[in-house]
Amino acid sequence: EIERAKILLSHQESVRVLTPDDVTVEIGQDEFSEAIQDLIDRALDPVEECLEQARIDPRDLTAVLMIGGSSQIPAVRAAVSEALDCELVDTSMCDPMTAVAEGAAICAAAMDEELKSTIRVVNTHALGTITKDREGRRKFSALIGRNQRLPQQRVKSYEPTKDNLK
Incomplete structure (x- = not known):
């Protein structure tokens, strides 16, 4: 029941949950986000550590593909986007659950x-x-190109459109 509520709250403003005591409780997306904010903050630590170990500057990222159930929670998506200062790939690109x-x-x-x-x-x-x-x-x-056998390796040169671009 709780897992279902988490999934629904990723796309709905509120959801009703039946507790083990047979009491129906309505939970809003804002209330849910506030309740999990500490977990979201802690989950960002390994992301930052991973980037450091890989020697990747978050400013070099242009987009991030998030997968897994929790990656669809609006508060999680907002936190990752803000922490990495980049766009998130639209979920229509692939099913984040599979x-x-x-x-x-x-x-x-x-x-x-x-x-x-x-x-x-x-x-x-x-x-x-x-x-x-x-x-x-x-x-x-x-x-x-689309439908090309993988792995592929290509090199193409580009010129910056403005001075001081990497």
């Missing part, structure tokens, strides 16, 4: 010698970056 399992299944199948010849691991979307054309209009520059 992404890890799907990735593990693909990896396992790719390592299976019998399946290697029949399974082709490809990317579902073109991968690239946003650039500007000569007129200053935003344009997607694909590095790896």
